Amino acid sequence: MNTRDLVLIALFAAIVVVLGLIPPITLGFIPVPITAQSMGVMLAGCILGAKRGAFAFLLFILLVAIGLPVLSGGRGGLAVFAGPSGGFILGWVVATFVTGLIAQRFVREGQAELHQFVGFFLASVIGGIVVLYAIGMPWVSAVTGTPLLAVATGSLAFLPGDLLKAAIATLAARAVFAGYPLLPVRA
Amino acid sequence: MDIRFTDCSVRFGERVALQPLTLTITERRVGIIGLNGSGKTTFARLINGLVKPSAGSVTVNGLDTVKDERAVLSEAGFIFQNPQHQLIMPVVADDIGFGLKNRGLKGEEIDKRTQAVLSRFGVEHLARRRVHELSGGETQLIAMASVVVTDPKILILDEPTNQLDLRNRRRVADTIATLDEDTLVITHDLPLVENVERLLLFHEGRLAADGAPQETIRHYHEIAGC
Amino acid sequence: MLTSLHIEGNSWLHRLPVRAKLLALVALSILLFLTSSLVVQLIAFVISGGLYLSVGLSWREALKRVGFVFFTIFFLAAVNLFLLPLNEVAVLTLRLMALVLFAAAVTATTTIGGFMDEITVLLTPFERLGWVRAADVSLALGLVLRFVPDIFTRYQAIREAHRARGLPVRPLTIIGPLIILTLKDADTIAAAIDARGFRRQ
Numbered sequence: 001m002n003t004r005d006l007v008l009i010a011l012f013a014a015i016v017v018v019l020g021l022i023p024p025i026t027l028g029f030i031p032v033p034i035t036a037q038s039m040g041v042m043l044a045g046c047i048l049g050a051k052r053g054a055f056a057f058l059l060f061i062l063l064v065a066i067g068l069p070v071l072s073g074g075r076g077g078l079a080v081f082a083g084p085s086g087g088f089i090l091g092w093v094v095a096t097f098v099t100g101l102i103a104q105r106f107v108r109e110g111q112a113e114l115h116q117f118v119g120f121f122l123a124s125v126i127g128g129i130v131v132l133y134a135i136g137m138p139w140v141s142a143v144t145g146t147p148l149l150a151v152a153t154g155s156l157a158f159l160p161g162d163l164l165k166a167a168i169a170t171l172a173a174r175a176v177f178a179g180y181p182l183l184p185v186r187a
Numbered sequence: 188m189d190i191r192f193t194d195c196s197v198r199f200g201e202r203v204a205l206q207p208l209t210l211t212i213t214e215r216r217v218g219i220i221g222l223n224g225s226g227k228t229t230f231a232r233l234i235n236g237l238v239k240p241s242a243g244s245v246t247v248n249g250l251d252t253v254k255d256e257r258a259v260l261s262e263a264g265f266i267f268q269n270p271q272h273q274l275i276m277p278v279v280a281d282d283i284g285f286g287l288k289n290r291g292l293k294g295e296e297i298d299k300r301t302q303a304v305l306s307r308f309g310v311e312h313l314a315r316r317r318v319h320e321l322s323g324g325e326t327q328l329i330a331m332a333s334v335v336v337t338d339p340k341i342l343i344l345d346e347p348t349n350q351l352d353l354r355n356r357r358r359v360a361d362t363i364a365t366l367d368e369d370t371l372v373i374t375h376d377l378p379l380v381e382n383v384e385r386l387l388l389f390h391e392g393r394l395a396a397d398g399a400p401q402e403t404i405r406h407y408h409e410i411a412g413c
Numbered sequence: 414m415l416t417s418l419h420i421e422g423n424s425w426l427h428r429l430p431v432r433a434k435l436l437a438l439v440a441l442s443i444l445l446f447l448t449s450s451l452v453v454q455l456i457a458f459v460i461s462g463g464l465y466l467s468v469g470l471s472w473r474e475a476l477k478r479v480g481f482v483f484f485t486i487f488f489l490a491a492v493n494l495f496l497l498p499l500n501e502v503a504v505l506t507l508r509l510m511a512l513v514l515f516a517a518a519v520t521a522t523t524t525i526g527g528f529m530d531e532i533t534v535l536l537t538p539f540e541r542l543g544w545v546r547a548a549d550v551s552l553a554l555g556l557v558l559r560f561v562p563d564i565f566t567r568y569q570a571i572r573e574a575h576r577a578r579g580l581p582v583r584p585l586t587i588i589g590p591l592i593i594l595t596l597k598d599a600d601t602i603a604a605a606i607d608a609r610g611f612r613r614q
Contacts, residue, residue: 003603003612006549010556011564011595011602017415017557018564018591022584036584047592059553066528067418067520075481077418077520078438082512083482084489144489145505147496154492168585175589180597237604260610267608272601277558285555286609289548319562334609 005052008182012048012056013063016040020072027164034161035072039169041092041132042124045099046107046173049184054097061089087139091132099127104186107177120173124166129159188248188341188369189213190234195243197229204229206392207243212371218380218400219373220407221389230389231343231373235263248340264339264368268346270323270330279305279321280314283333290337304336305329308362324355328362335368342368348376377404415561418478419524422469426522431531434519441515445508451500454507461514468521478521482513529554552611556602564595 019040024033040060044053060070069076071089080089102123107116137155141148177183190212197205205226221227232238233245236252236259245252252259267273276282280301287297305311308328313321321329327347334342344363348356360379363370372380380386386403388396388410396406426434445457466475490506497505533547540547571587571594580586606612 001549003606004599006553006612007556007599007603007606008596010553011560011599013553014557014560014564015592015595017561018568019588021565022568025584036588039588043588043592047596059550059557062532062550062554063557066525066532067523068415068525069418070415073481075478077478078516079479079482079513079520082442082516083509084485085482140489144486144493144509145497145501146489146493150492150496151489168588171585172588172592176592176596179589179593182596235608237608257610260608265605265608267601267605269601271563272598273605275552275559275602275606276555281555282559285552286611289611317562318559319566337609 013059042128042169050100088136091135095132214384218383225389264334270326273330457511
């Protein structure tokens with residue numbers, strides 16, 4: 001891995017930490033407050049691409065594991081992985097990778113703006129929501145004994161917020177793509 | 188030092204950053220000036236191998252910057268414009284120690300050398316300080332210390348006083364004057380290079396003047412039109 | 414801003430080697446998940462709780478660290494009460510709490526350096542395969558810790574600039590510039606690292 005990629009990965013992990021320091025936003029029609037950090041997966045995949053984005057989150061998870069309170073709300077340490085959300089946090093790496101794969105496959109410089117928006121949105125939704133929940137929910141069920149159906153039903157409450165996150169991440173990713181494109185091309 | 192450019196030129200894509208240049212530098216205190224985009228930064232970066240020549244060659248104390256890449260990096264230390272980008276560890280002593288750890292040194296030796304180099308720059312009291320909390324001048328001095336600690340023979344300083352206020356400029360300038368290493372200083376800060384042995388002026392990718400500081404600076408004013 | 418969750422102390426757990434603690438955590442997880450005995454879970458819970466509280470944290474701090482995870486556990490336990498027999502819910506809940514408490518105790522009694530040393534050892538097989546270099550992981554970790562405060566300052570600066578211009582302070586308008594300005598530094602930082610010969614083998 002060249003040094004530039006290493007630095008990009010580290011800087012992005014640092015960005016995810018800072019995102020965790022931004023206060024969450026509560027919007028009336030959404031039951032759970034949205035944290036800027038939870039958009040990190042979508043942003044990393046869409047901006048850095050699959051490999052670097054995944055590494056950035058691997059690094060971020062390492063920070064959590066070694067005892068740094070970098071999760072939104074000042075949380076951290078191994079306790080986080082022992083709990084119900086452990087699957088979601090570990091799943092971030094895979095989710096970012098998938099987001100990146102889709103973004104790299106479908107978004108190019110020179111495309112119509114709308115095309116890029118759709119590409120980033122699809123990448124964010126499929127990677128950051130579908131894949132993430134596909135990993136996180138079974139983990140919750142396995143670890144807490146709550147039947148998967150109940151977990152899935154409960155998770156629906158998060159869906160509107162997640163879609164909004166995907167929209168914000170899409171706009172931000174596109175802005176970054178326009179200003180300083182880093183997304184590697186994938187045929 | 189013994190730096191030789193042989194028919195060396197650099198192009199980035201279509202753009203010619205440096206026209207073919209043949210030159211030998213043996214002085215101990217050298218300055219490099221020129222307008223933005225004149226090629227002076229490219230010239231400096233050729234010396235430690237950050238930039239490779241598109242044609243021709245550069246040798247530093249007998250080492251070729253392409254064939255002996257690693258050795259050249261040990262031979263010639265490079266201090267960047269923005270010291271913020273130079274320091275990569277959260278605590279001062281760790282940043283200085285990182286370079287030494289990489290060269291295989293162990294704990295006690297690392298601490299000893301770190302202390303020594305920080306003392307040399309008058310900043311030993313900053314050893315456990317967080318980099319984020321340093322002032323501009325302190326950051327620049329620590330960045331210099333972190334490069335100097337690995338014993339390069341030559342130091343290239345890229346606009347070392349760029350981001351500094353008047354007092355810190357004086358402080359850094361005084362420090363540079365006392366360095367044992369041979370130095371090449373690229374700068375816009377003319378007082379910094381008034382007393383060098385040889386001053387090079389670059390303009391539009393070419394060497395426009397080369398010699399005693401006063402003469403070169405006069406030439407610079409002409410080119411800049413002011 | 415980035416103070417680790419390790420606290421100074423001299424408890425038994427503090428003095429135990431990192432590897433032993435991590436292995437114990439893994440072993441405990443496997444054991445607790447293999448058995449559905451309420452007694453075992455209860456004993457594990459009591460011991461883990463005891464260990465966690467013996468580490469030296471104030472009650473308030475101890476609660477703060479596991480509060481959020483416990484909240485999720487209790488919430489799902491409440492859901493479980495409607496769907497599963499009481500005995501089973503107790504087993505599930507105690508099991509999770511025992512693991513969370515033990516994990517939190519390990520975190521509180523292990524330094525970052527201690528963890529990193531273990532990770533360096535764990536990475537050795539991957540290093541032989543040529544997949545990753547332990548030195549690179551240390552460098553990456555250092556870089557993150559180094560630049561988080563700078564990036565946060567930058568975030569505050571952007572926010573202030575927006576306010577000064579009368580723009581609404583929305584995450585969307587801040588995240589874009591924050592990311593661009595930060596990632597643009599990557600090239601120079603990488604050049605500085607290469608100039609110091611850090612990553613040549």
